[in-house]
Amino acid sequence: MTMVQEDFLRAFHAAHPAVTVRSMAHGRAEDGRSSYEILRDRVAQCRRLLDLGCGDGLLLELLAAGEAGAGRALAGIDLSAEELRLARARPGVAGADLRVVRAQQLPFQDGWFDGCVSHMALMLMSDADQVAAELARVLEPGGTLAVVLGGGPAGGEAYERFVQLLKPLFRAAPAEQQIPSFGDRRLRSREGFDEVFRPAGFRPARWETVRIDLSGPPERIWRTVGGFYDLAPLDAAVVADLRARFEAEAATTALPDGRIPCAMNVRVATAVREGS
Numbered sequence: 001m002t003m004v005q006e007d008f009l010r011a012f013h014a015a016h017p018a019v020t021v022r023s024m025a026h027g028r029a030e031d032g033r034s035s036y037e038i039l040r041d042r043v044a045q046c047r048r049l050l051d052l053g054c055g056d057g058l059l060l061e062l063l064a065a066g067e068a069g070a071g072r073a074l075a076g077i078d079l080s081a082e083e084l085r086l087a088r089a090r091p092g093v094a095g096a097d098l099r100v101v102r103a104q105q106l107p108f109q110d111g112w113f114d115g116c117v118s119h120m121a122l123m124l125m126s127d128a129d130q131v132a133a134e135l136a137r138v139l140e141p142g143g144t145l146a147v148v149l150g151g152g153p154a155g156g157e158a159y160e161r162f163v164q165l166l167k168p169l170f171r172a173a174p175a176e177q178q179i180p181s182f183g184d185r186r187l188r189s190r191e192g193f194d195e196v197f198r199p200a201g202f203r204p205a206r207w208e209t210v211r212i213d214l215s216g217p218p219e220r221i222w223r224t225v226g227g228f229y230d231l232a233p234l235d236a237a238v239v240a241d242l243r244a245r246f247e248a249e250a251a252t253t254a255l256p257d258g259r260i261p262c263a264m265n266v267r268v269a270t271a272v273r274e275g276s
Ligand SMILES: C[S@@+](CC[C@H](N)C(=O)[O-])C[C@H]1O[C@@H](n2cnc3c(N)ncnc32)[C@H](O)[C@@H]1O
Pocket: 009, 010, 013, 020, 021, 052, 053, 054, 055, 056, 058, 077, 078, 079, 080, 083, 101, 102, 103, 104, 118, 119, 120, 121, 124, 125, 126
């Protein structure tokens, strides 16, 4: 099963590299930061950082920037060679150690990092206990783990409408057009997160739900929701019809300036490696 999931992710990201950045990087929390910037700030004190499932390297670039970034040792891993190719092309990431490997088997020495970040990736990974054990191994005692996990649509706006339109299509699709189920359900709650990470050697997590405002012009909203993994196996005609229906519905909610209100929740979890 793990292979099916990871093969799907490799193929999807090969076809749509940078999909998450296109979908989410413009989103802002109430305090004006993107979800990537929130993670950057959670590890401001760290000097040796790993980005787990780093995708096209936006977060690594933020971590390399400015005064805090000077002299930092950065590493990023991802299943997708195509995503890492884009990361390597970012000037700010030039010095980072980027590797196409699985999070379940990290090629780093024990205690090498004092911080690890992961944006919208941990919740996709199978063998969560193994990933937690690997993170505990490569983080030094007192090291910080900071992750952003998907939290679903924030009520009443375009994202939620989209999910409502998508659900019946997804249910009606033949088995070969269903995406595999990803990740470990325990990572959807603070209690479950601690159930995975405490036995591995982490202190109880700080856990917050943050609303990310993704409002924008209609084409940008489609870039956000159209990047869902669920859409990839559906017939092109089905997706075109979904888009037309979604955009017609979303248009009825447009603000006076033409923007469509859209928001999602993310969970921001921070946990410290025991032993400091
Ligand atoms: C939704 S994307 C997020 C990418 C990036 N962190 C961002 O937010 O822009 C999830 C990423 O996690 C990677 N990924 C998923 N499972 C993984 C695993 N077991 N090991 C390494 N990378 C994994 C995928 O290849 C993909 O690039």
